[in-house]
Amino acid sequence: MKEGVGVYTRPKMVFLLLLGFSSGLPLYLTRDTLQAWMSGSGVSLAAIGAFSLVGLPYSLKFLWAPLVDRFAPPFLGRRRGWMVLTQVALVLAIGAMALQDPRGALQWLAINALVIACLSATQDIAFDAYRTDVLEEHELGAGAAIGVLGYRVALLLTGSAALVLADRLSWPVVYLAMAALMGVGILTALRAPEPAARASPPHTLAEAVKLPFFEFFGRSGLSRGVFILVFIVLYKLGDSLALVMSTPFLLETGFTQTDIGAIKGGLGLAATIVGVLAGGAVLSRLGVYRSLWVFGGLQAVSNLAYFGLALAGNNYPFMVVTISIENFCAGLGTAAFVAFLMSLCNPSFSATQYALLSSLMALSSTIVVSPAGLLVQATGWPWFFAITLVAALPGLLLLPWFAPWNTRSVTGDS
Secondary structure (H helix, E strand, C coil), rough: CCCHHHHHHHHHHHHHHHHHHHHHHHCCCCCCHHHHHHHCCCCCCCHHHHHHHHHHHHHHHHHHHHHHHHHCCCCCCHHHHHHHHHHHHHHHHHHHHHHHCCCCHHHHHHHHHHHHHHHHHHHHHHHHHHHHHHHHHHHHHHHHHHHHHHHHHHHHHHHHHHHHHHCCCHHHHHHHHHHHCCHHHHHHHHHHHCCCCCCCCCCCHHHHHHHHHHHHHHHCCCHHHHHHHHHHHCCCCCCHHHHHHHHHHHHHHCCCCCHHHHHHHHHHHHHHHHHHHHHHHHHHHHHHHHHHHHHHHHHHHCCHHHHHHHHHHCCHHHHHHHHHHHHHHHHHHHHHHHHHHHCCCCCCCCCHHHHHHHHHHCCCCCCCCCCHHHHHHHHHHHHHHHHHHHHHHHHHHHHHHHHHCCCCCEEEEC
């Protein structure tokens, strides 16, 4: 089967790129960019810190994902209908931020931001389900990569370009401009094809809540299903440990904030995007299972670059190489991992199952890595980065139980 880079030329990939952009657009508008607006308006650090709670809907979205599986809007179908509903609502909610004043009515700003986060999380549910349903198995890697690319472009726009605009225009005008950009998602969802109905949706809300669990373990088997869930938590653990402490490490090693911002934010982002796109192309040839082995191994070994930098000290060329290698390999692992999560979902419950699985994935980058700072204090930087390599191994050691090398894909192709 001739795939590789050619898989990116299919029309559905353009739709997924633009829908991924729409999915990523609201995130920083209630987080980093909003914090910059609040800080410039003289809001206290305590209040700015408390605003991090606005992001809770992204972690709790699995609670209402069954509604997206069970109910279909009366237009455009089950997946596109939900996307358009949330996108239109987001235009209004983001536009309403232009009416807010962080100095005079902080509570209304918080309510507005929370509404945006809830709508954005719901759009994510619908987009993830759409992407899962519309892709054939050999397109999963490319579809995962192109969606991540669109999402990253949106983060770059709302996290960097918005701040540049705010130096020249007022914050209300910036938020109105961001609201207008949500039109990209609306137009795309109106034009994109609705996924073919490959399975019937749940008939009741109770079925939408219970059946995703029963179906997953019924299809996987109890022991294999448990291995898969543990693997989801562990697969990117080593990478997440290194990432969460990378900025403090670089600062302590003597690199300036300008060095870190230019290399991590610029070259690092570019390396991640190249890694994700390359991973998607290679995955279409290797298959999902073999890609988990290859990319997971590269993702783990790439942490040795940080180990070498910890020994070398303040060496700018070494730092550039380290960040490039680590971000490229992390991009490869992300392409394989997102494709794997999509492959686990049944079209009847893809919204609920993907929301649940991605919530498990988030554990390794939040709760599980929280002792990383204590680990650095106890071991020092070189040993810490050696430990991150060891932390990546348990996830890889689980692969033979549910993703054997001689089985190329989830359908059993060899």
